[in-house]
Amino acid sequence: MNHLTLNFFKEKKNQVLLLLDEYLFTLEDMKSSEKKKIEELKIEVKNDKFQIVVVGEFSRGKSTFINALLGKKLLPSSVKPTTAILNIISYSVEPCIHIYFHDKTKPTLSITEHEFSQIVAPKDPIIGDPRSESEYKKQLDFLRNISYAKIGYPIEVCKNGIEIIDTPGTNDLDPMREQITNNIIPKSDAAILLLSATKILSESELSFLKNRLLENDIHKIFIVINFKDLLKTEEDMKKVMDYATTNLKPILKEPKIFMVAAKEALNAKRKANGEVLTTRRGPIAVWDYEHTGFIEFETSLAHFLEYERGAVKLKKPIQRSIKSINEVINKQLSFERSVLKTKKEDLHTKIDSIMKQVEHLKQISQRAQKNLSFYLKKEKYEIKQWYEKALQTIYTDALQLFDDHSYLSASELGRKVEDFLGVQEREIHLQKFEQIKQAVQKSMERSSEEVNKQLGQINLEVEQLWKKEENNDTMREIDIFTYDTGFDLVKEVLDIIGHSRNYNLAVKLVLGVSAVIAGIIIGGIGALFNWLSGEDEKQRMRRDLTFQFEQKKIEKIKALEEELQYLLTEVENKYKQVLQDQISRFQSQIRQMIDSTKMEETEIQTRLEKIERWETKLNMIKNSLQSLYNELEDSQKTEEYV
Ligand SMILES: Nc1nc2c(ncn2[C@@H]2O[C@H](COP(=O)(O)OP(=O)(O)O)[C@@H](O)[C@H]2O)c(=O)[nH]1
Ligand SMILES: [Mg+2]
Structure with a gap:
């Protein structure tokens, strides 16, 4: 069960890489100095990543939601607000968690999953007990020194170069808000804002959307209403959706709004992956994945990443390769020909x-x-x-x-x-x-x-x-x-x-x-x-x-x-x-x-x-790159009508 796939993009990316190889082969034959530039370009195309950032206030289910995307209970989630840190999740064959500190001279720390959950959610102090309070303070001091955590895991979803960023929850006047809107969202490929179906669009959330997201590329913002399972009837769901749509329209023009039950989606995926889900009271009843709202969301996200982001990202290196070929033809080859004559x-x-x-x-x-x-x-x-x-x-x-x-x-x-x-x-x-x-x-x-x-x-x-x-x-x-x-x-x-x-x-x-x-x-x-x-x-x-x-x-x-x-x-x-x-x-x-x-x-x-x-060969490569470029542009156009 792997819903989030980026096939179209991957295919086009491979075609670009093949053409670059052909170009490199010709450059090698010509002994051209342009080779170095194209080799760098190739690495760039190969390494391109998709970053998806998840934002929202405390306890909107961010960690649960990410776990559901991953199909694995990787991030700790908790009923009460926790002191979260920034987590960057990416693919790795061997599971690993590394902690990075503000102080760059301090070496990164490699920790276990268990240690990680203890760091992220320190136990509450017993108020009045000095030892417990000082222990708590020590844990917070440790947290304070952490810059971010990098979590590597062999997760299908991340295999296509997808990185997921889990941000700490914010409220009004939290300085983190500014950092997220000015620094994290603009540099990510898609941003997911989590809301709760039971506390739909608080004043603080509306203020965040209105005042902080203004200048951002709002196309890439997905609005996800979580806790679908807590709404009793279809009618309630419709009410919540309508309310969100009405209030978001003036800010986001055409907001992409989804309603999900992250916890249920996570359970469904875990079960499908062969995990046995029980509590002390016995086995857990698990929803069908189809009912969790995740299919609609994942399909839309994959589509967006493939056509809008993937195409945009690939178009730049293609343009640069075409420019490079033009230069080689016009400057190197033509020059030599005129010299010879x-x-x-x-x-x-x-x-x-x-x-x-x-x-x-x-x-x-x-x-x-x-x-x-x-x-x-x-x-x-x-x-x-x-x-x-x-x-x-x-x-x-x-x-x-x-x-x-x-x-x-x-x-x-x-x-x-x-x-x-x-x-x-x-x-x-x-x-x-x-x-x-x-x-x-x-x-x-x-x-x-x-x-x-x-x-x-x-x-x-x-x-x-x-x-x-x-x-x-x-x-x-x-x-x-x-x-x-x-x-x-x-x-x-x-x-x-x-x-x-x-x-x-x-x-x-x-x-x-x-x-x-x-x-x-x-x-x-x-x-x-x-x-x-x-x-x-x-x-x-x-x-x-x-x-x-x-x-x-x-x-x-x-x-x-x-x-x-x-x-x-x-x-x-x-x-x-x-x-x-x-x-x-x-x-x-x-x-x-x-x-x-x-x-x-x-x-x-x-x-x-x-x-x-050489000139004939280069022109052929150039034409193929050009038609790939046109294809990508067409895919973006048709996407608008989907
Ligand atoms: N009923 C229900 N509970 C959920 C859902 N998603 C998350 N939760 C619970 O809400 C609480 C907060 O979730 P968490 O992922 O820690 O929120 P975060 O603070 O935004 O990261 C936890 O107790 C989760 O188990 C959901 O879809 N339905
Ligand atoms: Mg969390």
Whole structure:
């Protein structure tokens, strides 16, 4: 029983991989330097993962729901709210659980399933018993140091590269909310929001949807109403569905809403897998899987992942391969052909001139790199300053709002501040991305002027070889002039960074995981120690809030620093790489020209025939990639009408 399959996507992915192999084979034959790039692209296509994130408030059945998806009771679930941590579940032949700590110098900890359940749900303290209370506090301290847990298990569902992220439950004013909406949901492929059929759409949940999810790609959000089994009649179910639809429509336009009984789905799958389900009172009556609502949900999710995500994800590498083939045909092959057809005395003059130009390019490239490094450092400092100020402003305003409305009840006050923060934090987050983007672009532009000019100059010299040939062979070379030979260094680097797997990973790690956890602790621990103090509620709330903001600011600035550090180093590296690639391309062109001056007429003829064959082959691969691309695009279009 494996409902969640991604067959269409897998098939297309394999076809792309086969075509890339063919392309690589030809590049190998040509001894082209393009090979490295395509090998990296292949790894990227192979390793692509689907991340599904499950979010919701406490006790909505998140852990049970994930267990049901997996068909195995892997995550502990509990009747009372537990202090959860972020869990990342993925496929592994051998079951394993690893705990990662905030402190990166601390080694990861490998633990058993039993130890895991004890960590995630520490036993309640006996209030008044100092030993028990201190034991409890020690356990919470341990939890506080955990960044996230990685759970590997041989689960069918995850075999297709699916990763499931279990997030801690959040309420109003929980800093975790911001992390989930700004960092986890945008980077996941699908987000599942769990609601309860018996407490359908609380104020807090509506506020979460309205204020936090606004800017997200709402297509990928699945609304799942759990606890279907607690509704007695079909009529009740319809009422709950209607209520949810009416309230969600203004926010999500066309929400995908499902109603499930996660606990029953889990039991049905466990039974089907051969597990014997009993309690002390005897065997458990298990629902038919068909009645749990899971089939509808899993089918829709798989469909979405296949057509919308899978197709989108594959289209990018296909486009890049086509671009690469075009470049090889237009730059490498056509170049060599024109060199072979140029008169030898003309070639000698050309070689001298281009060699000098490339020497100059090397010198100014060094200078450009130094300048870039300098400008980026300056920008980094300025972004940090801006960010700190912006955070301070919203937190001050939030406290002011709190004071201005202190006549409200504690819960109304909480909502008021949460609604305000939801919008403001989102805004700053988006501004931050824009600022970083602009800083990178500005710094590169400022340092690239001279280099770009020189690159254009050399390109022009090389191009003149073709221009000369144009007179003899107009038909063949016409392609080159419709093809843009102009090269923009800044655009090229930005393009590479945008595709760089390392960069995506870094952002995922830095923003997605470490920053996230900063949030839970503050919110979670504060809430858990409520029973220790008998202070006036609002006073304590204000103090908690002030403390939370201070901590949040520190953590967020630290996260920004890490993110910038990683990103800016990546920018410098890629910049250097692109420049070097350009220089080596010119150098190999010079070599080709020198070689050509030494060739006999018959050799030249043989070589020209080879070039012809390669070109035909590359065009064939390109056409196949293009039709795959069209097929993917069509699959997305038809999906809209399903
Ligand atoms: N009756 C019923 N109980 C459920 C269902 N799903 C979860 N539960 C129970 O609800 C409680 C909270 O579930 P849990 O998965 O720990 O929620 P989480 O805090 O959101 O992770 C547990 O006692 C579960 O057994 C369901 O579909 N039906
Ligand atoms: Mg849970």
